[in-house]
Amino acid sequence: MAIAAQEIPEGAKLKPLPRVRLELVDVFGRMAQALSFPRSVGEIYGLLYLAPKPMSAPEISEALSISKGSVSTGTRQLLTLGFIRKVWLQEERKDYFEAVLELGNMVRTAYDQIFKVRAQNAERRLTDVTDTLADEKAELSPGEYALIKERLARLTKLQKRAKQFMPLLERLIK
Amino acid sequence: MAIAAQEIPEGAKLKPLPRVRLELVDVFGRMAQALSFPRSVGEIYGLLYLAPKPMSAPEISEALSISKGSVSTGTRQLLTLGFIRKVWLQEERKDYFEAVLELGNMVRTAYDQIFKVRAQNAERRLTDVTDTLADEKAELSPGEYALIKERLARLTKLQKRAKQFMPLLERLIK
DNA sequence: CAGTTTGTTCAATTTAAATTGAACAAACTT
DNA sequence: AAGTTTGTTCAATTTAAATTGAACAAACTG
Numbered sequence: 433m434a435i436a437a438q439e440i441p442e443g444a445k446l447k448p449l450p451r452v453r454l455e456l457v458d459v460f461g462r463m464a465q466a467l468s469f470p471r472s473v474g475e476i477y478g479l480l481y482l483a484p485k486p487m488s489a490p491e492i493s494e495a496l497s498i499s500k501g502s503v504s505t506g507t508r509q510l511l512t513l514g515f516i517r518k519v520w521l522q523e524e525r526k527d528y529f530e531a532v533l534e535l536g537n538m539v540r541t542a543y544d545q546i547f548k549v550r551a552q553n554a555e556r557r558l559t560d561v562t563d564t565l566a567d568e569k570a571e572l573s574p575g576e577y578a579l580i581k582e583r584l585a586r587l588t589k590l591q592k593r594a595k596q597f598m599p600l601l602e603r604l605i606k
Numbered sequence: 607m608a609i610a611a612q613e614i615p616e617g618a619k620l621k622p623l624p625r626v627r628l629e630l631v632d633v634f635g636r637m638a639q640a641l642s643f644p645r646s647v648g649e650i651y652g653l654l655y656l657a658p659k660p661m662s663a664p665e666i667s668e669a670l671s672i673s674k675g676s677v678s679t680g681t682r683q684l685l686t687l688g689f690i691r692k693v694w695l696q697e698e699r700k701d702y703f704e705a706v707l708e709l710g711n712m713v714r715t716a717y718d719q720i721f722k723v724r725a726q727n728a729e730r731r732l733t734d735v736t737d738t739l740a741d742e743k744a745e746l747s748p749g750e751y752a753l754i755k756e757r758l759a760r761l762t763k764l765q766k767r768a769k770q771f772m773p774l775l776e777r778l779i780k
Numbered sequence: 781c782a783g784t785t786t787g788t789t790c791a792a793t794t795t796a797a798a799t800t801g802a803a804c805a806a807a808c809t810t
Numbered sequence: 811a812a813g814t815t816t817g818t819t820c821a822a823t824t825t826a827a828a829t830t831g832a833a834c835a836a837a838c839t840g
Contacts, residue, residue: 450746450750451738452754453754456735459732466724468642470827470828482753482757482758489787490785500831501788501829501830504788505788505829525785533760535761554633554637557636558633561629561633564625564626568624568625575658576624576658579656580624584630586707587655597778600778644797645798663816663817664816672799672800673799673801674800675801675819675820676799678818679799679818699815700816
C-alpha cells in the first residue's frame with residue numbers, strides 16, 4: 433500500500449507526542465548542548481529513540497517544529513556518527529530514520545570521530561609550537577629559552593601519556 | 607601623572623611576547639573552545655603556562671588585548687578549576703597568577719567538576735522521564751507503553767553501567 | 781508534459797554566549 | 811582629605827553558531 437490517501441492524508445497533523453516522548457526529546461536536546469552539539473541534533477535523536485516506527489524527515493520536522501533544513505543537516509550528522517540509520521520502507525520514496533539503540537556503538541564512533549581526532553590535532557599543534565621555539569632560539573634569552581623548553585617538554589610528555597592511555601580507554605569501551 | 611617608578615613605569619608597553627608564547631596562547635585558546643570553554647580562558651592559561659614569572663591581571667589584559675572584565679571572570683574560572691593559582695608577590699597589592707603545571711591535577715578537577723556533575727544530572731533527568739511514563743500509562747496504548755518502557759530501561763541500564771565505570775576511570779586518572 | 785514531494789545547500793536571520801566597558805567598592809598613596 | 815590603582819559585577823554590545831527559509835535538483839505522479 434503506497435500510503436493510501438484515506439488512511440494517512442498527507443497534510444494532516446500527526447497526533448501530538450505523549451509527554452514522555454517530549455521529555456526525552458528535551459533530555460537529549462540538553463545533553464547534546466552539553467556535548468557541544470546543536471540542540472536540534474539531540475532532539476532528533478531523542479524523538480527517534482522512543483519512536484514506535486521509523487520516521488520520515490517531514491514527520492520529524494513537524495513533530496519537533498524545526499525546519500526541514502535543520503532536519504536534513506541534523507540527520508546527516510547523526511548518520512555520520514552512527515547514532516541513527518536509514519531504513520527503506522516498502523515502496524516509499526522518502527527516507528525513513530530510526531535510532532540505533534545499541535548505545536555502545538555510539539560511544540565508540542563518537543570516541544573515534546571526536547576524541548581521537550582532537551587528540552591528533554593537539555599533537556600536531558604542539559609539535560608546531562616546539563618547532564617555533566627552535567626557530568626562535570636566537571632571539572630569546574638563554575634563561576627564557578630553557579624555561580619554555582622545559583615546559584613544552586612537560587606538555588609533550590603529558591601528550592604522550594595521554595596517547596598511551598588511549599588504547600586502554602579503547603579496550604574499555606570496545 | 608604620578609607614575610613614579612624608575613624601574614617599571616606603570617603605563618609602559620610590556621615587550622611583545624615571543625612567537626612561541628603567542629602560539630601556545632592560540633593552541634590553548636582553541637583547545638578551550640573545543641572543550642566548550644571561552645576561548646579567552648584558554649588563552650589566559652596558555653599565557654601563564656610559559657610565563658617566566660607570575661603575571662598580574664593588568665599584564666594579562668594587555669598581553670592578550672582582552673578587557674579587565676574578561677580577565678577577572680577568566681581567572682576566576684581557572685582558579686575554580688585549579689588550573690592556575692594566586693601568588694602573593696612581595697609587598698604588592700595586585701594579585702599575581704601562575705599556571706599550575708601539574709596537569710594531572712587539572713584533569714582530576716575538571717573530571718570532578720564537569721563530568722561527574724553532568725553524569726548526575728543525566729541520572730536525575732532520566733528518573734524524571736521514567737516517572738512521567740508511569741503517570742502517563744493510562745493514556746498510552748499498551749503496545750506503545752511497553753515499547754517506551756523497554757527503551758527507557760535500556761537507557762537506565764546504560765546509565766548504570768556508566769556509573770560503575772566511573773570509579774574505574776577515576777582510578778586511571780588519579 | 782506540468783505539477784508534487786523530498787531533500788540539499790547556502791545566504792539571511794535569529795539566538796545564545798562571550799566580551800566589553802562603565803559603574804562601583806576596596807585598598808592603598810600623597 | 812582627594813586621587814590612584816585594582817578588581818568585581820552587570821547591562822550593553824559584539825561575535826559565533828544554529829536555525830530558517832528560499833532556491834534548486836532529483837525522483838516521482840497524473
